[in-house]
Amino acid sequence: MKLSQLLPLAGLAATASASWPEAQGKSIKYTTVQGYFLQDEADTVPGTFDYASSNLGLLNRTYPTDNDASGDAPQWERFARWVSYLNRNCRNKGDVRYKVLVMGRHGEGWHNAAESFYGTPAWNCYWSVLDGNGTTVWADPLLTPAGSHEALKANAFFKSHFADHGLPYFESYYTSPLMRCTTTANLTFADIDLPETRPFDPVVKEFFREGISIHTCDRRSSKSHIHAAIPALRFEDGFTEEDELWRGDVSEGEIQPHQDWRSQSVLDDVFVEDDATWISVTSHSGEIRSLLRVLGHREFSLSTGQIIPVLVKAEVVEGTPTTEPLPGFTSEATCDAPPVTSVAGQGCVCTQTA
Ligand SMILES: *[C@@H]1O[C@H](CO)[C@@H](O)[C@H](O)[C@H]1NC(C)=O
Ligand SMILES: *[C@@H]1O[C@H](CO)[C@@H](O)[C@H](O)[C@H]1NC(C)=O
Ligand SMILES: *[C@@H]1O[C@H](CO)[C@@H](O)[C@H](O)[C@H]1NC(C)=O
Numbered sequence: 001m002k003l004s005q006l007l008p009l010a011g012l013a014a015t016a017s018a019s020w021p022e023a024q025g026k027s028i029k030y031t032t033v034q035g036y037f038l039q040d041e042a043d044t045v046p047g048t049f050d051y052a053s054s055n056l057g058l059l060n061r062t063y064p065t066d067n068d069a070s071g072d073a074p075q076w077e078r079f080a081r082w083v084s085y086l087n088r089n090c091r092n093k094g095d096v097r098y099k100v101l102v103m104g105r106h107g108e109g110w111h112n113a114a115e116s117f118y119g120t121p122a123w124n125c126y127w128s129v130l131d132g133n134g135t136t137v138w139a140d141p142l143l144t145p146a147g148s149h150e151a152l153k154a155n156a157f158f159k160s161h162f163a164d165h166g167l168p169y170f171e172s173y174y175t176s177p178l179m180r181c182t183t184t185a186n187l188t189f190a191d192i193d194l195p196e197t198r199p200f201d202p203v204v205k206e207f208f209r210e211g212i213s214i215h216t217c218d219r220r221s222s223k224s225h226i227h228a229a230i231p232a233l234r235f236e237d238g239f240t241e242e243d244e245l246w247r248g249d250v251s252e253g254e255i256q257p258h259q260d261w262r263s264q265s266v267l268d269d270v271f272v273e274d275d276a277t278w279i280s281v282t283s284h285s286g287e288i289r290s291l292l293r294v295l296g297h298r299e300f301s302l303s304t305g306q307i308i309p310v311l312v313k314a315e316v317v318e319g320t321p322t323t324e325p326l327p328g329f330t331s332e333a334t335c336d337a338p339p340v341t342s343v344a345g346q347g348c349v350c351t352q353t354a
Helices: 075-091 110-120 121-124 145-166 179-187 223-229 255-273 285-294
Strands: 027-032 097-105 172-173 252-254 279-283 307-317 330-333 341-343 347-349
Touching: 027 255, 075 097, 097 179, 097 255, 097 285, 110 121, 121 307, 121 341, 121 347, 145 179, 172 179, 179 223, 179 279, 255 285, 285 307
Parallel strands: 097 279, 172 279
Antiparallel strands: 027 307, 097 307, 252 330, 341 347
16 A cells, blocks of 8 residues: 555645645745754754754844844844744745744664664664564664653753743644654653643654664554553544554665655645644654755754754745655665675675575
């Protein structure tokens, strides 16, 4: 069965409630509006950049909407005013929307720890397709203590930046269905004094999940299991009880065109259905890389627990949304025992067995 039959394709279903009806069933083009965040600049080095010590990377600058009264207002407050001006002034035309997406990678999970422990070749070619090693479980893994610590660091950051630095409260929260993300979101936004109109009310979206490799860390738990672990989560319409996308059991993993297609689909869904401007997304390294490609952002790799904001401009363009590329999955090889090594572009070099 094709993915498009399993999930209502974003933007195609005519719902009366769409917040952006002009874009429904149309093609949407995304661009990253540069000049607001350090992460957009070529000389910012992703590997050493830390959102927490740099106000999420927000640049100190003026905006056309600054006025005499805004001199002492925090940078975030003035930026938010500019973004709402951009939205007000293009909504008349109906074909453009702006949103600020703040995308966080989950804290370190047991699969990350295992990859470091075994080394990447042995991880990819052997260990990653098992559920664990007897002492650690890495099938839909939980956070390691270091990973929880990264989420608590984010919690402290948002607490202080909402309260003292004018960072706007998020209007919507989305998370990948994988436990490392639901748990990260839950810890990151716990016990924060939020206004009643902007509660932490996270929605699980299937397509914010990690690239669907044959690794067991990319196979999600059932909806009931996810719900039981964190009852506060809501699920998007059509979210299935079981994971119907993972194909590790037949050794097939998702290919990049397919991942980028579903990144575009989930963004289309959020832009068409959700009126919010300030949006939090908790996802994964590979999936955020894919979202950044679709958003026209430069490549920016995130370490575990890192966060990147993007000012996104979305425009309705001619044409219908891209359909799901076929094939979307391809065969991935592994070894029956820990491999000798793996070679980039060639894959696993297995131990010879007579
Ligand atoms: C903006 O200014 C503040 C206060 O002077 C400073 O702490 C911060 O590092 C500056 N941010 C950037 C991106 O230059
Ligand atoms: C299992 O993997 C973990 C790393 O995730 C490691 O710390 C542990 O020692 C491993 N257990 C065995 C029995 O090798
Ligand atoms: C979710 O957050 C609540 C509130 O901090 C906490 O009590 C609970 O243990 C968390 N659940 C998980 C699975 O992290």
